[in-house]
Amino acid sequence: MSSRTVIRGGLVVTASDEIHADVLIEDGRIAALAASPTPAAAAFTADRTIDATGKYVIPGGVDAHTHMELPFGGTFASDTFETGTRAAAWGGTTTIVDFAVQSVGHSLRHGLDAWHAKAEGNCAIDYGFHMIVSDVNQETLKEMDLLVEEGVTSFKQFMAYPGVFYSDDGQILRAMQRSAGNGGLIMMHAENGIAIDVLVEQALARGETDPRFHGEVRKALLEAEATHRAIRLAQVAGAPLYVVHVSATEAVAELTRARDEGLNVFGETCPQYLFLSTDNLAEPDFEGAKYVCSTPLRPKEHQAALWRGLRTNDLQVVSTDHCPFCFTGQKELGRGDFSRIPNGLPGVENRMDLLHQAVLDGHISRRRWIEIACATPARMFGLYPKKGTLAPGADADVVIYDPHAEQVLSAETHHMNVDYSAYEGRRITGRVETVLSRGVPVITEREYTGRAGHGVYTPRSTCQYLT
Ligand code: URP
Ligand code: ZN
Ligand code: ZN
Ligand code: ZN
DSSP: OOEEEEEEEEEEOOSSSSEEEEEETTOOOOOOOOSSSHHHHOOOOSEEEEEEETTTTEEEEEEEEEEEOOOEEEEEOOOHHHHHHHHHHHTTTEEEEEEEETTTTTOHHHHHHHHHHHTTTHHHHHHHHEEEOOSHHHHHHHHHHHHTTTTTTTTEESSTTTTTTTTOOEEEEEEHHHHHHHOOOEEEEOOHHHHHHHHHHHHHHOOOSSSSSHHSSSHHHHHHHHHHHHHHHHHHHHOOOOOOOOEEEEEEEHHHHHHHTTEEEEEEEOHHHHHOOHHHOOTTTTGGGGGSSSSSOOOTHHHHHHHHHHHHHSOEEOOBOOOOOOTTTGGGGTTTTTTGSOOOOOOOTTTHHHHHHHHTTTTSSSSHHHIIIHHHHHHHHHHHHSSSOTTTBBOOHHHEEEEEEEEEEEEETTSSSSSSOOTOOOOOEEEEEEEEEEEEEEEESSSSSOTTSSOOOOOOOOOSOOO
């Protein structure tokens, strides 16, 4: 049975255009757009009409960096695929790309199967997977080719976390050489983890155990050094590179330099680095633990370089790195030793709103908002134009966004399964009103109308952003 929906009277905003247009949806896909009011738009007929007068009509957000249920630091990220994707929908995100994990001694396939099992039947919105490669060997390298063919086209490696996810330079080079051949994209956690571990040990020996020391030992220079090293290894391998969660001015400078040289080097930052700082890490009574993530929050002065990078396209994507741990019982594991605080911040629900606030604050344009949060992540990770834009043939993943509504971010009202908000009390102008995933209403005028299992696994093509 065919079903048709028309969204009338809104301002359609994509990465490339802003037009007053009506949007016709048929069988889960965008069928047509027509400037409104015009006879062409008036001719759209449908079973259901959504009035978007005074609202924006935007593509659903694509969050290319989440960690639902991630086992980390002796515990698990507190959002499951069910709770985390529901919260994402509340925040106007309709696709996540989560990280399946290979643990040392196991195959990529083993890890990927485990992540499929966690997600399948539980997601409110569509999802794909990147693969964390923690054990580069001959078998793993061969498996990378197979994964690219089946739609897992990106691989995260870690220059940090020795003994857990860490790869040495030789392992990194080999994986990059493989991705140069198979079209995969290496995503790098760029921090010199070997040096950081020395500084951690020395800090703890001095009795520096509070959360703020997490930020002090994970130095900006050690992010920049690793970023530089990853760039040059990728250059030697002839492979593109995507650096995740960039937080330091000095790391942005490395990306800028590489891009000025013409290299296919890309960078992602996250809302926490744009809106929070070491001031939060220094909050008293162990409250700073709420803000422990890696790369760490930086002094406020670094934010200007991140905003600038987003404007100059030296940074291309804002993802959340959503990796929530409750304050009670999880972050508290690190009382008396900051190195035991599980690393990660909640944010999958907040990204679209925080970036809309950035539009109002003059940091980025409205179209750039959609570009960094929807279109480019979709292109970067091979989901475009199915995801990330509103065009005939695209999945009808659509958000009706009220740019005038006022809200205050708070753990009392958010939908993430975590007992604090990193943005508690922050005022935002703008709010998601209605969300469609493949034409199906998941949020309807601020009510959850979705269901676990509506979201499906979405295989991806290779990177569509190479120059
Ligand atoms: O602190 C963070 N970012 N936790 C998640 C794991 C990672 O490195 O992305
Ligand atoms: Zn990381
Ligand atoms: Zn600095
Ligand atoms: Zn992450």
